[in-house]
Amino acid sequence: xxxxxxxxxxxxxxxxxxxxxxxxxxxxxxxxxxxxxxxxxxxxxxxxxxxxxxxxxxxxxxxxxxxxxxxxxxxxxxxxxxxxxxxxxxxxxxxxxxxxxxxxxxxxxxxxx
Amino acid sequence: xxxxxxxxxxxxxxxxxxxxxxxxxxxxxxxxxxxxxxxxxxxxxxxxxxxxxxxxxxxxxxxxxxxxxxxxxxxxxxxxxxxxxxxxxxxxxxxxxxxxxxxxxxxxxxxxx
Numbered sequence: 001x002x003x004x005x006x007x008x009x010x011x012x013x014x015x016x017x018x019x020x021x022x023x024x025x026x027x028x029x030x031x032x033x034x035x036x037x038x039x040x041x042x043x044x045x046x047x048x049x050x051x052x053x054x055x056x057x058x059x060x061x062x063x064x065x066x067x068x069x070x071x072x073x074x075x076x077x078x079x080x081x082x083x084x085x086x087x088x089x090x091x092x093x094x095x096x097x098x099x100x101x102x103x104x105x106x107x108x109x110x111x112x113x
Numbered sequence: 114x115x116x117x118x119x120x121x122x123x124x125x126x127x128x129x130x131x132x133x134x135x136x137x138x139x140x141x142x143x144x145x146x147x148x149x150x151x152x153x154x155x156x157x158x159x160x161x162x163x164x165x166x167x168x169x170x171x172x173x174x175x176x177x178x179x180x181x182x183x184x185x186x187x188x189x190x191x192x193x194x195x196x197x198x199x200x201x202x203x204x205x206x207x208x209x210x211x212x213x214x215x216x217x218x219x220x221x222x223x224x225x226x
Contacts, residue, residue, distance in 0.1 A: 045217075
């Protein structure tokens with residue numbers, strides 16, 4: 001059974017700092033891994049999707065890496081801003097069909113101005 | 114283009130009442146997923162439906178919960194005889210056929226008094 005763990009559970013940093021969020025998964029047989037952002041009272045916004053054959057994806061100040069063999073992914077946020085404050089969720093999917101995503105519990109990020 | 118629409122945003126029910134949660138997928142999407150998020154927990158898969166068919170209901174409690182996605186109209190998640198433990202945020206996601214990329218709604222926050 002796939003389990004996804006995110007560390008830390010919460011993180012508070014001053015504005016401008018670079019930071020790393022960690023995600024680990026127990027079953028390396030994944031099709032892809034996604035990072036989502038969740039704002040309070042709102043739905044999920046997809047940030048980055050990494051296919052199992054890829055090592056990393058970048059979008060603006062965000063960079064996500066994937067090491068499938070060790071069951072790990074990191075989300076790197078450069079030059080953090082107060083608007084980055086949200087909960088960041090990592091999720092994996094087992095195969096290419098329409099199978100359910102398995103989510104971690106998330107990391108709650110606060111960026112202090 | 115409208116995204117995934119869920120209503121109501123907030124639903125309050127007393128113990129023993131029924132709760133009906135609605136989800137209109139992105140236009141053209143034929144796959145719908147329901148997830149539940151308990152406080153301080155990650156999103157947990159409940160059920161996956163295609164038009165008129167339940168594909169995977171392995172995450173849905175066997176009693177009191179049911180889901181449908183009729184040929185016409187929104188997908189409905191129905192919870193009968195609600196209990197306090199049903200209080201959670203319920204998220205719906207949709208995807209087009211043949212791709213695992215999901216688009217999430219803003220969720221319905223169910224509170225059972």
